[in-house]
Amino acid sequence: xxxxxxxxxxxxxxxxxxxxxxxxxxxxxxxxxxxxxxxxxxxxxxxxxxxxxxxxxxxxxxxxxxxxxxxxxxxxxxxxxxxxxxxxxxxxxxxxxxxxxxxxxxxxxxxxxxxxxxxxxxxxxxxxxxxxxxxxxxxxxxxxxxxxxxxxxxxxxxxxxxxxxxxxxxxxxxxxxxxxxxxxxxxxxxxxxxxxxxxxxxxxxxxx
Amino acid sequence: xxxxxxxxxxxxxxxxxxxxxxxxxxxxxxxxxxxxxxxxxxxxxxxxxxxxxxxxxxxxxxxxxxxxxxxxxxxxxxxxxxxxxxxxxxxxxxxxxxxxxxxxxxxxxxxxxxxxxxxxxxxxxxxxxxxxxxxxxxxxxxxxxxxxxxxxxxx
Numbered sequence: 001x002x003x004x005x006x007x008x009x010x011x012x013x014x015x016x017x018x019x020x021x022x023x024x025x026x027x028x029x030x031x032x033x034x035x036x037x038x039x040x041x042x043x044x045x046x047x048x049x050x051x052x053x054x055x056x057x058x059x060x061x062x063x064x065x066x067x068x069x070x071x072x073x074x075x076x077x078x079x080x081x082x083x084x085x086x087x088x089x090x091x092x093x094x095x096x097x098x099x100x101x102x103x104x105x106x107x108x109x110x111x112x113x114x115x116x117x118x119x120x121x122x123x124x125x126x127x128x129x130x131x132x133x134x135x136x137x138x139x140x141x142x143x144x145x146x147x148x149x150x151x152x153x154x155x156x157x158x159x160x161x162x163x164x165x166x167x168x169x170x171x172x173x174x175x176x177x178x179x180x181x182x183x184x185x186x187x188x189x190x191x192x193x194x195x196x197x198x199x200x201x202x203x204x205x206x207x208x
Numbered sequence: 209x210x211x212x213x214x215x216x217x218x219x220x221x222x223x224x225x226x227x228x229x230x231x232x233x234x235x236x237x238x239x240x241x242x243x244x245x246x247x248x249x250x251x252x253x254x255x256x257x258x259x260x261x262x263x264x265x266x267x268x269x270x271x272x273x274x275x276x277x278x279x280x281x282x283x284x285x286x287x288x289x290x291x292x293x294x295x296x297x298x299x300x301x302x303x304x305x306x307x308x309x310x311x312x313x314x315x316x317x318x319x320x321x322x323x324x325x326x327x328x329x330x331x332x333x334x335x336x337x338x339x340x341x342x343x344x345x346x347x348x349x350x351x352x353x354x355x356x357x358x359x360x361x362x363x
Contacts, residue, residue, distance in 0.1 A: 007351075010347065010350060014300060014315060015320075023214040023216075023217045026230050027213045027237070030233065030238065
């Protein structure tokens with residue numbers, strides 16, 4: 001009489017999985033349909049850049065978030081779920097324009113972003129400071145925290161202006177790397193000072 | 209939900225074969241997205257598999273109404289990667305396709321999707337004990353089936 005397979009052989013044969021790429025492709029096609037049906041509120045993608053992999057996210061209104069590899073992407077996605085909507089989907093095609101402008105910027109071919117922005121992750125004075133920064137401090141120029149505070153209408157609130165920079169939901173695009181300490185020191189940067197130096201060199205503010 | 213996509217696709221391949229699994233996969237996630245803001249999702253994973261199971265059942269029903277029966281068993285293991293057993297795989301999966309539907313689902317949820325018995329119970333709409341029983345019965349049937357005289361069973 002023949003014996004059946006041992007339990008561990010049988011269970012081993014049953015423990016199968018699909019390769020992640022197949023699942024990723026299926027998810028991408030699903031995301032396209034979901035977007036067409038208006039089922040997603042936030043689309044995100046990752047973009048490779050000289051300062052590491054960026055996660056970019058947008059809503060119907062425009063770009064809403066850029067994050068560095070120094071932030072866990074998982075944490076950023078959770079933040080989007082909590083603060084915007086649980087309907088967050090990976091949908092690279094929806095971020096094509098963002099990816100293209102970022103690539104041009106890092107190649108030195110783009111001095112100004114022309115993306116629609118969704119400011120909903122910033123509130124109050126912080127939002128005010130960041131909008132002024134976006135509008136008034138162009139490529140290759142810098143401002144101090146104190147100047148940013150004054151520009152937003154509260155000249156003495158330079159500390160608050162500093163924390164506004166730290167809260168910037170769209171770094172690189174909203175150029176908080178152009179804001180320096182009053183004495184000309186680098187100040188701080190969410191992604192680390194090496195990143196800030198890299199961006200300032202790219203824009204010709206710092207020598208190569 | 210994204211983090212469960214490989215398991216959901218694996219489960220669906222085990223339930224309806226790899227050709228049809230993608231349709232069911234899309235339907236599963238679209239349904240989940242439609243329901244999400246309102247759904248009281250205690251355990252998102254178990255809830256996703258509840259939906260996936262329903263889509264697989266809908267698929268079988270639609271299939272049964274079609275005049276020509278769609279090709280089945282052998283395709284089941286296609287697109288599934290073994291993480292343990294070797295040449296036994298294809299044969300075992302052909303037999304899984306022949307199990308009663310609930311046992312087939314229980315086996316796929318347990319071994320492909322790696323769910324806990326409590327989650328299997330909620331996906332199959334039964335108690336944890338009943339889920340455990342379905343997996344157990346499925347395994348027993350498979351052990352019996354794999355040695356049936358196909359000439360390919362282990363000596």
